[in-house]
Amino acid sequence: QKEVEQDPGPLSVPEGAIVSLNCTYSNSAFQYFMWYRQYSRKGPELLMYTYSSGNKEDGRFTAQVDKSSKYISLFIRDSQPSDSATYLCAMSEPGSSNTGKLIFGQGTTLQVKP
Amino acid sequence: DAGVTQSPTHLIKTRGQQVTLRCSPKSGHDTVSWYQQALGQGPQFIFQYYEEEERQRGNFPDRFSGHQFPNYSSELNVNALLLGDSALYLCASSLLDREGTEAFFGQGTRLTVV
Secondary structure: OOOEEEOOOOEEEEOOOOEEEEEEEOOOOOOEEEEEEEOOOOOOEEEEEEEOOEEEEEOOEEEEEEOOOOEEEEEEOOOOHHHOEEEEEEEEOOOOOOOOOEEEOOOEEEEEEO | OOOOEEEOOEEEEOOOOOEEEEEEOOOOOOEEEEEEEOOOOOOEEEEEEEOOEEEEEOOOOOOEEEEEOOOOOEEEEEOOOOHHHOEEEEEEEEOOOOOOOOOEEOOOEEEEEO
């Protein structure tokens, strides 16, 4: 069993839809939770970063962490074609900060159709 | 600021050969991490360098080695290449364990082993 599980998709939605992306994990010691966006032929870029449980909002993006269920989510409101990319969840190894060893999910490919 | 730069962008090698990939970190960063991203998978942590020393290592064989130079740039070396080493190799730079900061990724080097 992988430490971090993520549905690879692909996920296809119409423009303007609300998108929900999710990851589950097995290691209850994870403390830092991140969402990265990766466009084709590019490196990942950090979207959201959360320490421990709770919600964090940034514009159209909301990240949620439920440590009791070992479940994290990323919500994208009013999705745009420019949001079409692969979304990777990542967690840092216990004892590391968000810039230490990161453990990634498989990535979910999202396509937003005009 | 050029961000994280990696070279070369693409590389084709023959099984059994050796390869060296290079990374220049973002200005002001002192830590470099290397990841391997197979097609359709999330990045996997190879190792992290700080102050010219390997600080953390993932589950990769000794064929994978690295180096960090006094100017913080880094090299990843892979010996005795296998077909399974074909992947996108990503470099990420950061400030060591500085909470609230982030790791910035380069665009990666696409390695194909034939």
